Amino acid sequence: MSDARGFEPSCPAPVGRYGQVLMAHGGGGRLMHELLERVFLPAFANPALAAGHDASIVEAGGARVAFTTDSYVVRPLFFPGGSIGTLAVNGTVNDLAMAGARPLALSAGFIIEEGLPVETLERVVASMRAAADESGVAIVTGDTKVVDHGKGDGVFVNTSGIGLVEHDLPILPASVRPGDAVIVSGDLGRHGMAIMAAREGLRFESAIESDCAPVWAPVRELLDAGVEVHCLRDLTRGGLASALNEIAGAARVGITIDERDVAVREDVRGACEILGFDPMYVANEGRFVAFVPEADAARAVELLRRHPVSAGAAVAGRVRAEGSPAVRVRSLLGVTRVLDMLSGEQLPRIC
Amino acid sequence: MKFLDEYRDPEAARRLVEATWRLVTRPWTIMEVCGGQTHAIVRHGIDEVLPAGVTLLHGPGCPVCVTPLEKIDRAIALASRPDVIFCSFGDMLRVPGSERDLLSVKAAGGDVRIVYSPLDALQVAVENPGRQVIFFAVGFETTAPGNAMAVFQARRAGVSNFSLLVSHVLVPPALEAILGSPDCRVQGFLAAGHVCAVMGFTEYLPIATRYRVPIVVTGFEPLDILQGLYLCLKQLEEGRAEVENQYARVVSEQGNRPAQALVAEVFGVVPRAWRGIGEIPGSGLGLRDEYADFDAERRFDLASVGPRPEPAECIAGLVLQGLKKPHECGAFGSRCTPEHPLGATMVSSEGACAAYFRHRRVAAGQAGTR
Structure with a gap:
C-alpha cells in the first residue's frame, strides 16, 4: 500500500505502534486523531472537511446548509437519563447547533443484530421521536439492516442531519481570538459516568443521570441576542480537555482555564475518584464550550443561564495569544500545568 | 463532596504551605512511596509550592510499573489462548510486553476483559464453566486481600476453572532496598496510606530506627500530602526518625486484621523481581502450595516465556x-x-x-x- 501511494510531501502520522484498530482509536483522544489524520483526512481532503468542525457548511442555492453525521454504539442501550435513541437525535442536533445552525431534518440508519426484541427497537425509536419533537426536527429518511447474531451489539444507530445557518458569523475554530472568554455551559462528566455506572453495575447512593439533552435553544438565544459567537464545541468523547485541545490546535492559540471555575457534581466526582478518571476527559452529551469576546462574556453567561440545559454556564478561562503548550489549567494551589489531550481510553485503575 | 472537598480546600492548603516555609531551614529530600501520591503531587503542583531546597523523589509504589516484563509476556501468552478469558484491572492492558500489549491481544480476538474486582473475575469463571478464567493479580498489600478472597471463595465453591497470574509485591522490602543502596538520597518517606490501611504500620518501626529515617503514613489528597510533608520535614528539622500517622482517619497501627489473616492463609512471602530494579528477597507474595491449583503459572505451561531484556534506553x-x-x-x-x-x-x-x-x-x- 505504501509503495503504491508513492512519495508524498506530507509526513504520515503514525497510528501509535498498532497495526490494528484498538478500542482506544474510538476514544476521542490522540490515537483517534492520529487515525483521522492518517486514514480519513488525506483520503477525503476538501476545504469543508479541513475546517475541522462538528458540522460542515455547504452552500446550496444561496443558503448555507450545515451537514453532519454520527454513529452511536452505546452499551447498555438504555441508561439513566437517556438511551441510544435520545443520544442519536440529540448528538446530531447538537453537532448542527455547534455550527450555529438551526436543525431542520435528520436521517436515521439502524444496524440491528439478529435476535433483538422488537419491543426494544420500539422503545429506541419512541425515544428518538420524543427527542426529535423536543428539538423541532423531523426524521425524514432512514435505513435498516440486520446482521447475524453476535455481529452487533443489539442495535447501532447512525443519524445525519442538516441545518440552516441564518446569520453571518463564521462559527469556527479559526475565528477564536486571543482574549476570548471560554464559557463552559454546565457541570462536567455526567454522561460518561452514568454509562460507566450502568455498564459496570457500580452502585452509588443515587443513580447518576446522563446530561443528554439538545442545546440548540441556548445557542439560538446567543445568536438572536447578537452575541458575537466565535466558536462552539460540544464536549462529547474526550471531554472538555480534548475539545479545548482540538480548538487551540486548529486556531493556533493557547487556552488557560481555572480548575476552580469548572463545575463537577459531587456524585460524578465521587465516581471519577473511585475509578481514577479525570472529569476533564469524561464524555458529556448536553454540554458545550462557547468562545465569545470578553466584552460579550457576562451577557452570554446570563443568556445561557435562562435555559435549564445550560443553567450552570460560567466563564472558565481565557484564550491566550501564544499556543505552546496549548491548553493549561490552574490548579487549586494556583500552579499552572498542561491539560493534555487524552492518549487513548481512560482505563479504570488498580487501587 | 464528603471526605474529598475538605482535603482540597485552597485556603487550608495555603496555610500548610506557609507553615512549611516557616519550618524548613535546610535542603531535604523526601520520597513519596505511592504512585497515587506522585500523581496528586504533580497534578496539583505541590512540588512547586514547597520551599526551594525540598526535593520530592517518586518511589516504586506503582504496581503496574514494577510488574516484571516476563509477567507481562506471560499474561499476553495466556490471554492469547483460545480457551482463556483473561481478566485484568484496566491499566495493565496498555503496559508494553516484549513485543505487544494486552490491548493488542484483545484487538486480535483474545478474550481480554476489564474487571473492577477479582471477585468479578471469579463470577466470570462461574458463568463460563467451559473456559479457563485467569485474573492478573498485581499490586501491593492493598489489592492482596481481594485477590486472596477470590481464591479462597473459588476453592470453597469448587470453581476449578479459575486461577491467578500472581505478581504481588510488598512495600517494606522495597524501602529497605532503596535505603540500602549506596546511591540513596532519601532522607524521609511518605508511606502509602492505603497499603497501611491493610497492613498497619508496625512493619515500618524497625526501618525508621535502623536507617534513621522518618516515615509518615500519608493519604492522597492535596492536604494529606502537604500535611504528611510538613510532619516529615518537622522530624528532619528536629533530628527525629519516627513513624507517624497522618492518615489516621483511615489507618490504624495494627491495620485490618481479618484482611491480613486472609492474605496469610492464601499467600506466602516469596522473592520477587521488580521491573527496572531486579529481584528483592522476600518482597513478593505467591500462592501457598495448598492453593497451587489456582496458580496460573503452575496450571499452564509457560516455560517458553522467560526473562527478556528491557529496552536499553528506558531508565x-x-x-x-x-x-x-x-x-x-x-x-x-x-x-x-x-x-x-x-x-x-x-x-x-x-x-x-x-x-x-x-x-x-x-x-x-x-x-x-x-
Whole structure:
C-alpha cells in the first residue's frame, strides 16, 4: 500500500505502534486523531472537511446548509437519563447547533443484530421521536439492516442531519481570538459516568443521570441576542480537555482555564475518584464550550443561564495569544500545568 | 463532596504551605512511596509550592510499573489462548510486553476483559464453566486481600476453572532496598496510606530506627500530602526518625486484621523481581502450595516465556528508585510517550513518567500570561 501511494510531501502520522484498530482509536483522544489524520483526512481532503468542525457548511442555492453525521454504539442501550435513541437525535442536533445552525431534518440508519426484541427497537425509536419533537426536527429518511447474531451489539444507530445557518458569523475554530472568554455551559462528566455506572453495575447512593439533552435553544438565544459567537464545541468523547485541545490546535492559540471555575457534581466526582478518571476527559452529551469576546462574556453567561440545559454556564478561562503548550489549567494551589489531550481510553485503575 | 472537598480546600492548603516555609531551614529530600501520591503531587503542583531546597523523589509504589516484563509476556501468552478469558484491572492492558500489549491481544480476538474486582473475575469463571478464567493479580498489600478472597471463595465453591497470574509485591522490602543502596538520597518517606490501611504500620518501626529515617503514613489528597510533608520535614528539622500517622482517619497501627489473616492463609512471602530494579528477597507474595491449583503459572505451561531484556534506553528502574526524574531521560516526551511507551512508568495512571508527561508543567518563562 505504501509503495503504491508513492512519495508524498506530507509526513504520515503514525497510528501509535498498532497495526490494528484498538478500542482506544474510538476514544476521542490522540490515537483517534492520529487515525483521522492518517486514514480519513488525506483520503477525503476538501476545504469543508479541513475546517475541522462538528458540522460542515455547504452552500446550496444561496443558503448555507450545515451537514453532519454520527454513529452511536452505546452499551447498555438504555441508561439513566437517556438511551441510544435520545443520544442519536440529540448528538446530531447538537453537532448542527455547534455550527450555529438551526436543525431542520435528520436521517436515521439502524444496524440491528439478529435476535433483538422488537419491543426494544420500539422503545429506541419512541425515544428518538420524543427527542426529535423536543428539538423541532423531523426524521425524514432512514435505513435498516440486520446482521447475524453476535455481529452487533443489539442495535447501532447512525443519524445525519442538516441545518440552516441564518446569520453571518463564521462559527469556527479559526475565528477564536486571543482574549476570548471560554464559557463552559454546565457541570462536567455526567454522561460518561452514568454509562460507566450502568455498564459496570457500580452502585452509588443515587443513580447518576446522563446530561443528554439538545442545546440548540441556548445557542439560538446567543445568536438572536447578537452575541458575537466565535466558536462552539460540544464536549462529547474526550471531554472538555480534548475539545479545548482540538480548538487551540486548529486556531493556533493557547487556552488557560481555572480548575476552580469548572463545575463537577459531587456524585460524578465521587465516581471519577473511585475509578481514577479525570472529569476533564469524561464524555458529556448536553454540554458545550462557547468562545465569545470578553466584552460579550457576562451577557452570554446570563443568556445561557435562562435555559435549564445550560443553567450552570460560567466563564472558565481565557484564550491566550501564544499556543505552546496549548491548553493549561490552574490548579487549586494556583500552579499552572498542561491539560493534555487524552492518549487513548481512560482505563479504570488498580487501587 | 464528603471526605474529598475538605482535603482540597485552597485556603487550608495555603496555610500548610506557609507553615512549611516557616519550618524548613535546610535542603531535604523526601520520597513519596505511592504512585497515587506522585500523581496528586504533580497534578496539583505541590512540588512547586514547597520551599526551594525540598526535593520530592517518586518511589516504586506503582504496581503496574514494577510488574516484571516476563509477567507481562506471560499474561499476553495466556490471554492469547483460545480457551482463556483473561481478566485484568484496566491499566495493565496498555503496559508494553516484549513485543505487544494486552490491548493488542484483545484487538486480535483474545478474550481480554476489564474487571473492577477479582471477585468479578471469579463470577466470570462461574458463568463460563467451559473456559479457563485467569485474573492478573498485581499490586501491593492493598489489592492482596481481594485477590486472596477470590481464591479462597473459588476453592470453597469448587470453581476449578479459575486461577491467578500472581505478581504481588510488598512495600517494606522495597524501602529497605532503596535505603540500602549506596546511591540513596532519601532522607524521609511518605508511606502509602492505603497499603497501611491493610497492613498497619508496625512493619515500618524497625526501618525508621535502623536507617534513621522518618516515615509518615500519608493519604492522597492535596492536604494529606502537604500535611504528611510538613510532619516529615518537622522530624528532619528536629533530628527525629519516627513513624507517624497522618492518615489516621483511615489507618490504624495494627491495620485490618481479618484482611491480613486472609492474605496469610492464601499467600506466602516469596522473592520477587521488580521491573527496572531486579529481584528483592522476600518482597513478593505467591500462592501457598495448598492453593497451587489456582496458580496460573503452575496450571499452564509457560516455560517458553522467560526473562527478556528491557529496552536499553528506558531508565524506569532509576526513576522507580528515585535516582532520576522522568524528564532527565533522553527519550522522555520524544521517543517515549503514552502512545509509544518504552517502559511501564509512561503507561500507568500511577507511573511517574506518565504523571510528568500528562501534567508537565509550564516552564517558568511561559507561565506569565494568563
